[in-house]
Amino acid sequence: MKPLLLGSLLLIGGTTFAQSTATYQGLPVIKAHELRADYRLGREWVKGNWRIAPEASPDVLILPLHTAKETLVFRTDHDSIRYTLAPGNTQRFYVLLDDGRYALTELRATAFTAEPLRFDTKAPAAAFPMQYEAGRNNAYLAQLRQQYHLDAVVQGARNDTERALRLLHWVHQQWDHNGENQPTKSDALSILEEVKQGKQFRCVEYGIVATSCLNAFGLKSRVLGLKTKDVETTESGAGHVLLETWLPDLQKWVLLDGQWDVMPVLKGKPLNAVEFQQAIVSNYKDLEISSLSGASKMAYVSWITPYLYYLDVKFDNREGVGLERAKVNGKSSLMLVPAGAKEPTVFQVKNPITYCHYTHSVAAFYAKPE
Incomplete structure (x- = not known):
């Protein structure tokens, strides 16, 4: 050719x-x-x-x-x-x-192919304790909100979905993606300070900053890690980081990607990561990508699909610097694993995964935040 x-x-x-x-x-x-x-x-x-x-x-x-x-x-x-x-x-x-x-x-x-995945829909006998940012009297988030004039960003938003999309878009516009660069410190204010100096960062930093911005407005949010099916054996490109936020007006978890500036939607309903993967497999025609940047549905779905296999979140999602982070039996994260799939213990050949509890339960992974 x-x-x-x-x-x-x-x-x-x-x-x-x-x-x-x-x-x-x-x-x-x-x-x-x-x-x-x-x-x-x-x-x-x-x-x-x-x-x-x-x-x-x-x-x-x-x-x-x-x-x-x-x-x-x-x-x-x-x-x-x-x-x-x-x-x-x-x-x-x-x-x-x-x-x-x-x-x-x-x-x-x-x-293009997408593998159907199965999960347990029943809640486990004992729920995993998850902590989320209360948002009240948090000086760190108040500084973020005031210093970067975030109230102006969401002014006129009619609901939680619009508010989330506007904040996501603001974060997306702050720097161009650079998958090789890491910040000196991994918190939103420190990352944005380095951005002022002209630095550019990875998907991880989009996830961290967007999560903090949404938490600053009382939208309980968490950084979400995605990993490919071959996470243990591939040497690079086995992970992606974004976020999920709980939208009170819809009473559900919703996926947001700051690197791409997108929110997946099916028949008017924003989707979480598992719902998104299921829609790709069974309802691609009706699937929409909501994006204030006009991101391509085909390009995003084609790119993100391999990553929508293993999902993990922290048990402690509070905002602030220097906090003593809560763990569950010495583990800091919860990983959702498809039914019948191997529980990964290595990331990209040489990095041990020792920080996760594993579950097949979507009910546990997507429990309503307290």
Whole structure:
């Protein structure tokens, strides 16, 4: 399958981009000034979520396809390239940066699949004790709310869902995702202080900051860790971090992703992580992605699905610095494991998972917060 590299001009969204005819080591080359790139799969754009990484060789973009064949346009701020892809196809090209570095980029098309998962719907005999932020008289959250003028962010919101989406969007806009950078301290105020200095952070930090912002408005929230089915054997990319919040007006837990700025919705009802995975499997057509940034449903679902296997949350979700965190029999977290699945004890080959109690019960994992 040959790329359409004819020295032509490609018109995208009213902007004209040159399609390069240059090659390097026998592969096509496109140029970029910035490290951020967009791509369009079929009719849907994914904007700003791909970071060109010359240090990776190759830098692999996995593209789960929902149809037998799709057109892919990869666009930098200077150039573009187009391919027609089918499941099983792989295409490689280089991105040449201003500093002379070449980023070997690989497009890897796969057929989209989602595995049905089963959980126990019965509550365990003894509930796991979970602690959530009360929100009253919390000086830390009051400082966050005042220092960053968060009341203005939610002004005019008609319900808890709108309030949550506005705060999520605000967090999403504070920095561009950088999966390699860790903050000096892992609390919302410290992270945002480093953001002021121009630093960018991972999905983890989006989850932490968004959780604190929602807690500041009395929406009980918790950072949620996701892990892939092959979490023990894959060396990288086995986890993602986001959050869930309890919406009082709906009386349910709801998933929010600060990195992508999305909330999954089915027939008008926001979904938690388990409900989201079930909707992907059985009701993709009716599934919606609510996003104030206009995130692509196809791109997000394709990307997030492998992570929706193991879920874990902390027992102690209170806000503040220097707190002595509560544990349950020496464990700090609760992991929800699909029925029949292995309880993972290692993260990415070499990092022991010694901090979790395991459960198959969605009733235990999604108990109403006190």
